[in-house]
Amino acid sequence: MAGPMKMRATILGGNTEVRVLITHPMTTVQPLHFIQNVTVKHNGRTVVESEISQAVSRNPVFSFRLKGGAKGDRIEVSWLDNKGESNKIESAVA
Amino acid sequence: MDTIRRSLAAALGVLLVKPLAALAAWNNQAFGAKSAADALKSLGASTPAPSKEIAIEAPQIAENGAVVPIEITSHLPGTTSIAVLIEKNPFPLAGKFDFKEGALPFVKLNVKMGESSDVRVIAVAGGRHYVATKEIKVTIGGCGG
Amino acid sequence: MTRLSRIGLFFVGALACVPLVAQDAKKEIQRYQQMIAEGSPVELFELGGEELWKKPQGPNSASLEKCDLGLGPGVLKSAYARLPRYFKDADRVMDLESRLLHCMTTLQGRSREEATRRVFGNENQPSEMEYLSAYVAGQSRGFKLAAGAAHPKEKEAYQLGKALYFHRAGAWDMSCASCHGDEGKRIRMQELPVLYKPQFARPIMATWPAYRVSNSQFKTMQWRINDCYRQMRYPEPTFASDATVALTAFLTVTAAGEPYRGPGTKR
Numbered sequence: 357m358a359g360p361m362k363m364r365a366t367i368l369g370g371n372t373e374v375r376v377l378i379t380h381p382m383t384t385v386q387p388l389h390f391i392q393n394v395t396v397k398h399n400g401r402t403v404v405e406s407e408i409s410q411a412v413s414r415n416p417v418f419s420f421r422l423k424g425g426a427k428g429d430r431i432e433v434s435w436l437d438n439k440g441e442s443n444k445i446e447s448a449v450a
Numbered sequence: 451m452d453t454i455r456r457s458l459a460a461a462l463g464v465l466l467v468k469p470l471a472a473l474a475a476w477n478n479q480a481f482g483a484k485s486a487a488d489a490l491k492s493l494g495a496s497t498p499a500p501s502k503e504i505a506i507e508a509p510q511i512a513e514n515g516a517v518v519p520i521e522i523t524s525h526l527p528g529t530t531s532i533a534v535l536i537e538k539n540p541f542p543l544a545g546k547f548d549f550k551e552g553a554l555p556f557v558k559l560n561v562k563m564g565e566s567s568d569v570r571v572i573a574v575a576g577g578r579h580y581v582a583t584k585e586i587k588v589t590i591g592g593c594g595g
Numbered sequence: 596m597t598r599l600s601r602i603g604l605f606f607v608g609a610l611a612c613v614p615l616v617a618q619d620a621k622k623e624i625q626r627y628q629q630m631i632a633e634g635s636p637v638e639l640f641e642l643g644g645e646e647l648w649k650k651p652q653g654p655n656s657a658s659l660e661k662c663d664l665g666l667g668p669g670v671l672k673s674a675y676a677r678l679p680r681y682f683k684d685a686d687r688v689m690d691l692e693s694r695l696l697h698c699m700t701t702l703q704g705r706s707r708e709e710a711t712r713r714v715f716g717n718e719n720q721p722s723e724m725e726y727l728s729a730y731v732a733g734q735s736r737g738f739k740l741a742a743g744a745a746h747p748k749e750k751e752a753y754q755l756g757k758a759l760y761f762h763r764a765g766a767w768d769m770s771c772a773s774c775h776g777d778e779g780k781r782i783r784m785q786e787l788p789v790l791y792k793p794q795f796a797r798p799i800m801a802t803w804p805a806y807r808v809s810n811s812q813f814k815t816m817q818w819r820i821n822d823c824y825r826q827m828r829y830p831e832p833t834f835a836s837d838a839t840v841a842l843t844a845f846l847t848v849t850a851a852g853e854p855y856r857g858p859g860t861k862r
Contacts, residue, residue: 413559
């Protein structure tokens, strides 16, 4: 069961700042349990695809920046870990 | 991931033509590399050109290696990807971020550093590889409390 | 150049670096503290706390939503910033955690024993108190610290806390002041703030409770005091005891006026 996730997207300097907080152990010792993929979608279109390792800190926090964007745009951030567990969050640009 | 896919296919008795949405790509070889050089080779970035256009915002000293904040902006035109490597970590490659149309080549993340080390950032722009490096010192803080 | 003079030059060079390093080190560590606070997962604990606040629990199947933290049942905005304070219904000065415990026992009908079975959690499973503390404290963001200081029992708590701060005891004959008593001290790279002085108490009390990056755990003031006592080799204080509340009262009153910044993020 994935823990709480929080995401906030705001307009800053004409671009969209996306900050996402993810509950995840990101363990570096056996049994390894860490997020491998993080995807960002803007109005349904994939704009960022990331592959990460267990070297990313526990309870990861990421910031991304999207070109342009407007209040109300839909942002979705999803993740998938090495155990096949996943979670996602969607919110409108504030 | 590949093993799961094969066993799933067997279970379903169907040859999966398209990977299930849940099974995204993850560069086993690059992430499993034990040296920065090997990781770079797996990423096809063995000889990146040093560049001042990759901005690495990070404290020079981290009070604790469990969370080291790093903010990266690439000013190289046409940047499509950024990779972060921590030289002295047992597995140096920490992350690779691909920016599609609509995303700016920017990322802020928190990484774990086992000890003071160089952080190497690789940017792919116009199909070529570039690199910038920053040293971050890691201290062990306080009274253990 | 001879080998000896080369070695000599090296040492001169190294020594010249030393005074600069100390200053730069402090600035870089402040930058580290700022960056981790900006990119902190602490809000996740506030979210977890909000869920628990609203969750019906105990024999009364009641949530904590009617809990009175000093401003009336369920009023959360600025409530944490005004703690510790005197509560008539308990005839006692209470800090956040003692008040939460009070609500768990009175509103939810839980026993003190059950509610305090696991007050300090870990990185895999934070405790209820930790989640709730994060949530309630977060609701005081921006409000000036204004712990109670007028009621006779509040004054008493302040005086007791102050006395405890300087009182040497325990197996190692230490007090809070042993580490937090003089300016310019540190343990490894951590500066030890002189907490009985307002200018040093303010930034500290404005950022507790806090998420600790070194162990990915959310820590509360009750934990902080408990752990300081452990390090000084004192007997363990009872959770939410008069002594721990008094210390928190002393520190928060000393930090009065400082805008609360919300649950902090620390190494």
